[in-house]
Amino acid sequence: MTKTKPVPSSSAMHDGDHIYVARPLSSYIWIFLISMLALLLSGAVGLAFASNRFAWPDLAALHLATAALVAFLCYWRGSRRFFIREYCVLAFGYLLCGFLGAAGAMLIITVSFFTRNDKWRFRDWYMALFPADLATTAEDLYGQLISGSRAVGPEHSVTVYTDLMQEAETDEKLAIVTLVSRYFRPDFANVIIMAMNDPDPTVRVLAASAKARIENHFLANVLRIQETIRQSSDSFKAKMELATLYDDYAFTGLLDSEREIENRKLALETYEQCLKEQPDNPTPPYRIGRILNQQRDYAGAARLFEIALERATDKQAIASWLIEATYNAKNYDRVRELITHHFPEAADPDSPVVSPYRLDSMALWQKGATQ
Structure with missing residues (x-):
């Protein structure tokens, strides 16, 4: 599919120097013509000086008059928002250095x-995603991303940043890695992994530094929570926080395999301590079941999910995990029973309660239950 650049409205062009507006060929023609005129005018002043026919005040007045003409033309074309810096160099260069200033410009x-780049750069593509009336919002978002002033909250999907990493240039990739590492959470690990495998060595070096920073932050949090537990050995909340921290970092892919295995072991041990302290709390068995499910111990995971399901008030969230573990354990009759009991709306293809993805999955599981 051929990419086409957005055509800005006239109001958009005059409201600001939008970075997604390409320089038209006519703008190059105009600046070349004005530059050539400046060279001719400076040559004429030079000839007048060499002929000795004019007094110094007259030569100065002639130079200032031609400089004013060049400055006026530069301002006239520069107001079109193209070559603003070049026009400034031309105007001031001619005023201060005459022929040399015009030649330098x-x-x-x-x-x-x-040396112009006719390729569609990342930020041009990014701006093209937004209609012209949302150009300001798009520019603000892009500026926040590049400057690092945009915080990453729970509402920001990792998909956004992985997509940007595929299209971005080196400076944008560096900004993304810096931003993600500053506000890191475990589901952003894929962005760091992509950066570590990037063909550009600059990006790889920054990603390695970000990985080290994330590991140090993880260890600092572990020590902080362990100190809290030592000061209050019966702190269930702190133990759950520590177990969750081990759990989250055990599957990021950023740690080496031995440390990930150790984290899973420590997470299971800490969750089990929490389960002993509050046997009626559904969270510890639910979290243990998730780890077992990721370790492919589906029967053990299903058993823990059953325990959590009995104690939970929001049963659908845990039931969906239980259905997955039970299906992987090949207990298809139990799968059909769970879907019928906890997701009766799954039989309605237009149900707003169950997502289309979940409906398709449950339909597939129910087919498997009948085979």
Whole structure:
């Protein structure tokens, strides 16, 4: 599919120098013409100086008059929001250095023309995702991303950042890695892993530094929570926080395999301590069941989910995990029974309660139960 650049409205062009507006060919023609005029005018002033026909005040007045003309033309074309810096160089260069200033500006413009990038850069693609009337919002979001001022909260999906990493250039990738590492949470691990496998060594080095920073932050949190537990040995909340921390980092892929195995072991041990302290709390058996499910101990996971289900008030959330573990344990009759009991709305294809993905999955599981 061919990419086409967005065409900005006239109001959008005059409201600001939008970074997704490409320089048209006519803007290059105008700046070349004005630069050539500046060279000719400076040459004329130079000839007048060499002929000795004019007094110094007259030569100064002639130079100032031609400089004012060049400045006016630069302002006129620069107000179109293209080549603003080059026009400034041309105007001030001509005023201060005459022919040399105009020649220097011409050199800059020539280099700019032959080194221009006709490829659609990441930020151009990013801006094209938004309609023209949302250009300001898009620019603000992009600026926050690049500057690192945008915080990453629970509402931000990791998919957004993994998609951006695939299209971004080096400077944008560095900004994304910095942002994600600053507000890291375990589901953002894929962004760091992508950066560690990036072909650009600069991105890989920053990703390695981010990984080390994340590990240090993890260890600091572990020590902080362990100190809280030592000061109050019956602190159920602190133990659950520690177990959750071990649990979250056990499956990120950022730690080495031995440390991940150790984290899973420590998470299970801490959850079991919490289960002994509050046997009626559904969270510890639910969390233990999730770890067992990820370790492919489906029968053990189903057993823990059954315990959590008996004690939970929000039964559908745990029932969905129980159905998955029970299906993987190949207890298809129990799967059909759980779906019928906890998800009666799954029989309605238009149900707003159950997501289409879950409906399809349950339909597939029910087919498996009848085979």
